[in-house]
Amino acid sequence: MKLATWNVNSVRQRQHLILDWLERHKPDVLMMQEIKCETAQFPAQAFAEAGYECAVVGQKSYNGVATLVRGAFEVCTDHLPGFDNPAARYVEIRTQGLTLGNLYLPNGNSGGAEGYATKLAFFDALAARARELLRTDTNFIFAGDYNVCPKPEDCAPGALGPDDALVRPETRAAYNRLLWLGLTDALRALQPSGKAYTFWDYQAGAWDRDSGLRIDHALLSPAVAERLLTASPDKAERACERPSDHVPLIITLQDDPQATA
């Protein structure tokens, strides 16, 4: 099974790039963030013609998440339970024996103290959701733009200041609390150290200087982690014409041993 998460920075601007990527990589699931449109404006027909059905939670201008799936699925929830905020940042579906939470965590650098508190509130609600899914022995993946560099090596030297919301100690602690519930960071399970950036800012020649960040992550519940085969950012995508500032993170899993043949 092949899954990917990708902050596309406007699905309407990136539609042809995404369709081209789907054609080449043929994932079973693609979780997209920052679609930046209302649900009704989402180009569902174009993706349907490529063989994907979608679960879309959009809003005007900002945010928005959508999960593309080959084959049958059901929507579990169109918002993160316990996160009392109308922003379109979470959609959870169930397919092929997996619950897939697609998330776009608040950046936390705008809106002052309140904006940062919203980021931590999302983390709290996400941890509560993880505990609930673990309690019920649900196999799950939480994937998306976490807006967190978990370790110093996940942030290029000088790319961010020490007070940036993506690297603050409180931010890393919140991410670690989630991990320490028993989840596995797919990329780090297979590549324990070293550069694995998923984002390069449009500004200041960040791509040319390889001044990137690792902020897009896929966290796996224990039984799913046992099945992990590969995890890697698709770095080549950043060199395309008019790219997103993020690249896809692709993971592959062994077939479910519980599934009936």
Place this chain on the structure above:
DNA sequence: ATGTCACGTCGAACGTGA
């Protein structure tokens, strides 16, 4: 090297968020 994009409000440049 504060060197870029995308969106909405506008009806040309800005403000906002990233």
